[in-house]
Every structure is written in structure tokens, then in C-alpha cells.
Amino acid sequence: MDKAYNHTDHETDIYRMWEDGGYFTPAIDKKKKPFTILLPLPNANDPMHMGHALFTVQDILVRWHRMMGDPTLWLPGGDHAGIETQYVYEKKLAKEEKSRFDFDRDTLYLMIEEFVEKNKSVNRDQMKRLGFSLDWTRYKYSLDPHIVSIVLDTFRSLHKDRLLYRDARLVNYCPRDGTGFSDLEVVYKEQVDPLYYLKYGPFTIATVRPETKFRDTALAANPKDKRYTQFIGKTLEIMGLLGPINMTVIPDPDVDMAFGTGIMKVTPAHDAHDFELGKKFGLPVTPIIDTRGKMDFSWFLTKKDADPKYRQRAQKYHGLKVAAARKIMVEDLASDGLLVKTDENYTHRVGSCYKCGSVLEPLPIPQWYVKTKPLAQKAAMAIRKKQTRIFPLKRFEKMYLDWLDNIEDWNISRQIVWGPRIPVWYCLDCNPGIILSFLTNEKLHVRGTYDELKKTYTFDEISHGLQTLSAPLEAEFSLNAKPCTRCNGTRILQETDTFDTWFLSSQWPYTTLGYPDSEDFKYFYPTSVLDTMWDILFFWVARMMMMGAYRTGNVPFKAIHLHSRVVDAHGQKMSKSRGNVVNPIEMVDRYGADALRMALIYGAGPGSDIALSEDKIRGMRNFSNKLWNMGRFLVMNMENTKDVPFYNVDIHNALTASDKRIISELNMLTTQITKDLSKYRFSDASQRLYEFAWHKVADVYIEKNKERFTSGDPVALTALRHVILTLMKLLHPFMPFVTEVIWSKIPKKYDKPLIVSPWPGK
């Protein structure tokens, strides 16, 4: 054996030995209870980061259970990651001075597909570098046809159960990325904007969005506000930048009397609160901002009787981006004497796109929604009844329940190409003009709902539109478009929206296992543990619980273990802009996978951030070397001594007090580690093992008995071998490579690799 442990000499060979030996693939044994973990599917396009390296937690559990003799499945997969991947791809296109608008839908899809296929293997190879004992024979990709077909079937099933609807409500729309998002994906940023006080007929109103005032449809005041009670219900003529308009004052108890002047303009098309208010009072929805985030004054410019002076003004605003238009309008308001004052220091929070940071525009666009309340109830119940337990902290359980108890319907439509299209077909003959694609230069030009909304639809008219929509949905719900069953029309258009990626990944537990009939599904579902970072508790974990319970009748996990974020040595979040990102593969190259794994686990308290430094990883590399040299010491001394008996109860009596003491401590340690693992106390276990191996066995036991070992005392060597072999087993889940190598060097009775050796006490 070499003087020092050099991981690069061993890791590749060891992993190949495990994989070729088929040890990652479980044998289904109906007499035994399986242990199953699904790997939180990484973006198939992403190289590995420290977050992925933390899946070490799962490998620890999996390796432990495998040694315990459980049929153990750790199922890997990759995610097409809809918007994430399309975003990355569009950035790539931008470098080539192209954009998504240069391609038709199918071409763009194929280009992205090719891009992903090229990168797919990178992440997989990196997982192997970390030593993850994933069953690669079962690898799944989120766009595998059989997975998609189950997802589409879920959509159909939701429709049948009346848990699905299409509605034209306000969507958080990113004009830059060209898609809407669910509420969860909105990031609110605090910023300072001018608050303008505008003259509004007899009133003064305060607003940060003067550009939307052209299409205000009402004014609202608190019914308790004595200043305005006399006006409630009255319609007033108000002078604006484009001439006089009529507006009614409506009562709204939500209006804060202390804010601004206590009276508010109502813009149902561009504000969520106003939209609800509009619904209540039957106000028209009158958008003035389009999906590109530009002002749209066509409603005014097409007016035949418009005053030429105002027409000119509208022409000036038309097509400007919101921010630019606002600036010019404020100038015009000032010159018309309509600007009362400006508060420059108004701080508020603005919804922005989590991908590109653009300000999101609330826009009225029809989207598909899942009614989540009934689904959420079951998912919450599973936790309340302790069918599923959440580790490590109560606070995550509370977060989970609070979210499910207050859940809103889920917008699953995305206006991107990368992902499965929503399986709905519209008949353009009997139900024309339903949908519009904002994505690319689609060849099919269809008059869209958004255009229709611009024509000042009332809420009644919108809901009427939705009723006519549901007809072809009922009639035409197959995977391939056939002639319309109502009018026999052949101009059928599939919904151009794709699914929110989370709609697919929320079904991962049963789609990957082959719901509903496969052996795997019957045997491995529900899975044992889900381990993931807490930041996707709502996006993914809660939704998997909902969909699993809905589709299969069982929630998908018996336990949910939430781990924390990896931060740098100073507790700072790792980010490219800070320049403190530690690349896991570089660390594996330099110090070995075992060192990185141990560094991630050691000293990481449950629920708190995990501080990782290169110093710490180096420290753990030193620990690997310590183990190596303990093994080396044993092997060297055994070489000169024949017939070292194997440890057993009979020999125990021949041991010295010192031997007996270390074995007794080892037995206590075994019990303790087993207990730690069953309670997800990985850090505690790793610290105990480190302490015992280095400071009890190496520093004390070996040093005190050194003469006995070097002189070849068979009894002493028996004890030491027993201690080291047992220690290798206990450490194997944490540091699989170095323990497997040491194991292979020590003469012993078993010929099986360590990975499938029985857990001590088992």
C-alpha cells in the first residue's frame, strides 16, 4: 500500500466495480420491505453545483439501507426544465445575435432538444464522480414518452374531475421572456418610485402608474370616508390627457383612507385588486399594455371621431415601452396642469421576473388553472395524520401546512415552446379566434383572446367566451387532432401553451415508477424518503404530495427530509457575482469525493446553512489519509504474521483489557450511528465516527498497543482487524471510496465488496 491515500488512483475503478457488479440495482423481493429514494431531478442541462453534491445525504441513506439488506432503489432522472432551459438557450441565441422570434415553433423546439441532448450526460457523469449509488439502469428523463403520456393522462383526469379550467384573469406576465408565471414564481423587489398626485375631476388621486389611467374604468373610495361618500355611485366627467372621460365612483372597503388622498383609480386590466373589484362591479377590462410591455393605443387611434390633437398625442405614446411612456406622460400632465405634486421617495414592492428580473406586467390572458384546494386538503391531511413526517424541523411542517391551507389555484400554462403542449384542441371553425401564440413567428395566425379583450369586454362576455371554449374541449380530447366532433371542421389548433415544468415534475414519483401497472410502481411506491432543499418545498414537495395523493390515492413519501443551503466559509450565499462559488468537481479532483462528502455532512446542523470551505475539505482529505494509514498499519503487520484468527465471542476472552475496551466502545458506537442515521442525524454520526476513528483508535488504542501489533501478536491483530473492518462499514455510507479500497486490502473471510457487506449488528 502507498504511503498516502491517493484518491485519483482508486475512485474511477471502484465506481466501475460497483456499477458493473450491479450493486445499484435492487432485486425485487416481495418478502422484504424496499427502501426507495427518488433523486430530485436536476436540470438535465445543468452541470453539477454544490446543491447537487448535497445529495450525499441520500447516498448515505441508500448505502446504509443496502447494507441493512433492504432492496434499495435510488432512482436518477433529469428534467427538461422548461423555462430554465429555454432561457439558457435564448441567451445562447442572443450571443449569436438571434432570438426566439427568428424561428418557428417546431424549429426552436428541435434546436433546444438537440442542445439538451448534448449536455445531458455531463450531469450524470458528475453524479458518478461523487460516488452516488444511483440505479442508472432506471434513469428517467422528464420528456420520455411514457412519462409524458402519464402526465397528459393526469390532465385529462383533472378535467374529468372538474379540477381544471381555463380563465382569463390577470397573469404575472414577463414581457421579456414572453410568458406568464404562477404566483410562486414572482419575486417582489423593493424599490423607490415617484408617486404622482394627479388632478382627476373634482379629486386628486395618487398613483405610481399614470400610464394606465387612460383606461381606468372607475374610481374607488372607502364607503366610510366622509370626504367621498357624497360621490359614491355618481358618474363624473373627468378631463384627461386624451380629453374627457366618464367615470363612476364605487365603494371599496379595502381603500386605505390614509394613503394618498383616499381615493383610487381603478384599472381592472392591469392590477390584481382592481381586477377583482371590476368583477364585483361589472367593469370592463380595458388593457393598454401589450405582451411586449409596450403601450397600445390602437383602441383610441381607431376612433373615427377622435380630436386630432388627442390623436396626435395617442400616436406619440403608442408603441412606447411603459417606462418611457410614463416619463413623457408625466411631462404632458404637468403642461396640462393636471399634475398636482410628486412624491419622489415612495417605497413599494414590485413583482419581477425571477429569471430575468424584468418588471412583471399583470395582463389579462387566458390560462389553464388547476383547482388546488381539494388536492391541497389531502396533502395537508397526510402531514397532520403523520402518514408523512417532515424532518428535521417543525418549522418546515408549519410552512408546508400554512401554504396548503391558503393555497390559490395553480396556473399551469406557460407561453414557451420547450415542454409538452397542453393537450387541448380548439376548433377554429365553430369556435374561432380563441388563442394566440406570443412565442414565435408562428405560421398559424389566429385572432387571439388578448385582441378580443382589448375590445373592452365585460366580465360577462369573458365568461361567456369561456363557456364556448369548453365545448371543443369536451368534444376533442385526444392526443391527435381529429375533425371537430361538433361541426366536423378540420381547422383544429392545439393549445399553443406548454405545461409549467412543475406540473410534470410534481408527478415524478409515480410517472418514473411506471404508474399504474408496473412492477416497480407496485413495489416501490410510496417511496421511503424525499430529500431536497427546503427552497422548493412549495414548488415541488407540496405539489408532489398533492398530485400523488390525487392520482394514486397515496402520498408519495413516508418521510420528507429537508436539507439546507451550502454557503461559503463566511456564511455567504454562493453566487457567480460574489465569485465565491465552489465547484464540487474541482474539489473532488483535488481532494477526493470522500473528502467533499464528509465536509458537507460534518458539522452541518439540521436546518441551518452549511458552511463549506476548502480548508474543511482538505481537513477531511486528511481524515481519508488517516483511515488509509490505519488500514496500512494493520496490513503491514498482518503480512508477517500467519494465522490471525477472526474475531468471535470465544476469542473475546483472550483479549486484553485494552482490546476489550475499544471493542466495547465500538459496539456502543455502532448502536449510536444506527440510531443517528434512523433519525437523520448525519452530522452527529459523522462527528462521532471522526472522533472515534482518529482520536480513540489511532491516537490512543493503536499508540498504546503498538508493540503488540508490530511484534505480530495474533490476538492484538484480531482485535484491530475487527475494529477497522467494522469502522469501514460504519463509515462506508459517508466515505464510500476510501473505505471500499481499505476493505479490499485487508485479509478477511468475506469476499464481497463493502458496498454489499452487512451492516454491523445486522
Add this chain to the structure above:
RNA sequence: GGAUCUGUAGCUCAGCGGAAGAGCGCUGCAUUCACAUUGCAGAUGUCAGAGGUUCGAAUCCUCUCAGAUCCACCA
């Protein structure tokens, strides 16, 4: 606005009712010894502050200060 978490050695953090701990860093000594990716010895703390419960509090309770996070979103 609602909720939650954290404050312990220079740094990162364990401990969460019974004599203040670990890793890294630091200081001194050792060196043909399994290992210098080492060993031995050592220094460093009003356990954020105040009050309370208790025979006993870093640990439980209340408040204060400081930092962080989640949810809801305000014209």
C-alpha cells in the same frame, strides 16, 4: 401586515436542563516510528443583553437589541 429562525473560542458551527465542545486557524515541542495529509502539549469564551422559573440555565419562559428567512402584498 402575518409567521419563523439565528446570536456559543479568531472563523464556521455542534451542544438545547446537570462540571463550556469540535473542525479549521493560532503558539510551543517532537521527527529515520502506519500517517508531516503526523504526534504531543497549550492559549483563547460574562454561551448577544436584562429579568424570571429551578437545588441547578448556554439549554425553559418573558422582554430588549442585532441579523436572516418565508408568506401576503398596498393604489
